Amino acid sequence: MKTYLIEIKLNGEWQKAEVTAKETLLEVLRNKLGATEVKNGCGKGDCGSCAVIFNGKAVNSCLTLALQANGKEVTTLKGIGTEDRPHPLQKSFVQHGAIQCGFCTAGMIVSAKALLDRNSKPSRDVIREAISGNLCRCTGYKKIINAIQGGALESKL
Amino acid sequence: MITVNTRILKAEFEYFTPNTIQEALHLLDQYGSDANVIAGGTDLLVQMKNEVISPSHLINIMKISEMSFIKAEEGWLRIGAATKWHEVVEFCAKDRKYTALYEASCSLGKVQVRNMGTIGGNLCTASPAADSAPALLVFNSQVKLTSAQGERIINLEDFFKGVNLTGMAPNELMTEIQIPSIHNGMGSAFMKITRVGADISKISCAVALERQGDICASCKIAMGAVASVPMRIDQANRIVIGKKVDASLVEEMGKKVSEEINPITDIRSTAEYRRKTAAILLKDVFWKAWHRAGEDR
Ligand SMILES: Cc1cc2nc3c(=O)[nH]c(=O)nc-3n(C[C@H](O)[C@H](O)[C@H](O)COP(=O)(O)OP(=O)(O)OC[C@H]3O[C@@H](n4cnc5c(N)ncnc54)[C@H](O)[C@@H]3O)c2cc1C
Numbered sequence: 001m002k003t004y005l006i007e008i009k010l011n012g013e014w015q016k017a018e019v020t021a022k023e024t025l026l027e028v029l030r031n032k033l034g035a036t037e038v039k040n041g042c043g044k045g046d047c048g049s050c051a052v053i054f055n056g057k058a059v060n061s062c063l064t065l066a067l068q069a070n071g072k073e074v075t076t077l078k079g080i081g082t083e084d085r086p087h088p089l090q091k092s093f094v095q096h097g098a099i100q101c102g103f104c105t106a107g108m109i110v111s112a113k114a115l116l117d118r119n120s121k122p123s124r125d126v127i128r129e130a131i132s133g134n135l136c137r138c139t140g141y142k143k144i145i146n147a148i149q150g151g152a153l154e155s156k157l
Numbered sequence: 158m159i160t161v162n163t164r165i166l167k168a169e170f171e172y173f174t175p176n177t178i179q180e181a182l183h184l185l186d187q188y189g190s191d192a193n194v195i196a197g198g199t200d201l202l203v204q205m206k207n208e209v210i211s212p213s214h215l216i217n218i219m220k221i222s223e224m225s226f227i228k229a230e231e232g233w234l235r236i237g238a239a240t241k242w243h244e245v246v247e248f249c250a251k252d253r254k255y256t257a258l259y260e261a262s263c264s265l266g267k268v269q270v271r272n273m274g275t276i277g278g279n280l281c282t283a284s285p286a287a288d289s290a291p292a293l294l295v296f297n298s299q300v301k302l303t304s305a306q307g308e309r310i311i312n313l314e315d316f317f318k319g320v321n322l323t324g325m326a327p328n329e330l331m332t333e334i335q336i337p338s339i340h341n342g343m344g345s346a347f348m349k350i351t352r353v354g355a356d357i358s359k360i361s362c363a364v365a366l367e368r369q370g371d372i373c374a375s376c377k378i379a380m381g382a383v384a385s386v387p388m389r390i391d392q393a394n395r396i397v398i399g400k401k402v403d404a405s406l407v408e409e410m411g412k413k414v415s416e417e418i419n420p421i422t423d424i425r426s427t428a429e430y431r432r433k434t435a436a437i438l439l440k441d442v443f444w445k446a447w448h449r450a451g452e453d454r
């Protein structure tokens with residue numbers, strides 16, 4: 001089996017991994033680079049739980065080949081904020097009760113961060129559009145939208 | 158029933174990343190029907206995970222910078238086949254002329270899909286529900302197909318041959334989409350009906366027309382998910398051409414559209430639903446385009 005050595009700038013640090021052509025970015029992030037904050041949901045672009053920021057844009061890592069990410073920058077939830085140093089968006093999700101089971105949260109925050117990077121004061125409709133590729137089976141979205149609005153306000157302070 | 162695991166790609170394949178069209182064409186010539194082009198991968202990887210296809214070679218075209226561009230020149234809007242949807246959306250939002258294409262692009266998939274998926278990929282998958290197809294059809298668009306042996310330009314209408322079937326040879330690459338320029342007095346619109354917000358169309362419709370006062374000088378209609386290919390409607394539109402437009406005429410055109418289409422029943426809708434909705438959707442889209450054509454630009 002032919003293998004390739006790829007390099008990805010993951011959350012600001014260059015990391016190497018040996019991959020085969022059929023491995024997705026999602027598999028390599030989770031299984032080879034320890035980034036298990038990226039969730040493995042549907043595998044076909046429907047749920048958004050695997051969302052990462054790829055060259056500045058939110059994409060589904062389950063529909064990206066690891067080889068397509070060679071030499072590129074990838075940001076996951078942990079690159080946005082950690083438990084010790086949470087991003088205002090993450091704090092806002094907690095404060096607004098926007099997390100229930102939590103499976104969708106990583107992808108939601110990644111999509112929300114990609115939005116705030118372009119638009120620091122999004123309307124509710126713009127937020128809805130930005131998370132339209134992220135499914136949540138628990139919260140009913142209202143609290144998530146509140147949390148993103150709250151996070152946007154905090155990020156600016 | 159056989160269940161597939163959509164979390165993994167089962168079969169290995171060889172992967173190439175050419176930097177120029179020439180290199181890609183050389184690879185296609187060499188591997189032809191054993192190879193697939195991969196652009197954004199949002200259709201292809203889903204098909205591979207579902208084990209619908211399993212190519213032994215993938216040729217990634219996203220490093221070919223000469224395939225990603227949007228240029229307005231000499232009577233044409235030219236879009237490189239590997240241009241991503243978010244770029245088309247951004248261009249159309251500024252340009253404001255190709256309204257039907259703008260509305261189709263905005264409705265295509267979700268943010269993540271528009272950040273990866275390309276315009277050429279949407280056409281080459283040849284889904285009857287491809288959202289860009291009706292919008293591009295009503296503008297009389299054409300596509301440029303290139304192979305190591307040369308290039309040819311064909312009307313988009315002649316490109317689609319059936320569900321997931323195109324007139325492209327295995328060694329051909331779609332390099333460009335060409336849309337004739339829009340002039341004053343033209344108006345267009347696109348709408349689709351879906352089960353939930355961001356979804357594949359149950360039925361879609363685009364209209365582009367020219368208006369002279371109350372007279373409809375020309376009218377092109379195309380629909381998605383109403384036949385085995387995205388379809389130009391060539392009878393119903395004649396009802397309004399050259400006429401003073403009123404509600405009853407548009408009503409009649411809607412009825413005629415329902416007769417002209419050839420829908421099937423599938424997981425998204427029944428044929429009966431599609432016929433009934435087609436008439437109403439056409440009316441809504443027509444009036445939107447009509448009012449836009451009347452606006453001063
Ligand atoms: C969650 C989700 C939602 C979606 N929603 C929509 C929707 O609402 N509307 C819609 O129309 N589509 C939708 N799609 C389908 C898909 O995203 C689009 O069709 C997209 O434009 C495909 O582009 P791509 O670059 O990803 O194509 P790829 O998957 O890379 O390629 C698709 C096919 O075209 C071929 N190909 C690609 N480029 C070329 C080229 N230049 N020359 C020759 N062959 C080529 C490939 O070999 C492959 O067979 C959705 C997909 C997903 C996963």
Ligand code: FES
Pocket residue numbers: 039040041042043044045046047048049050051060061062063
């Ligand atoms: S796991 Fe990628 S979108 Fe669902």
Ligand code: FES
Pocket residue numbers: 098099100101102103104105135136137138139
């Ligand atoms: S919190 Fe459970 S899926 Fe969103």
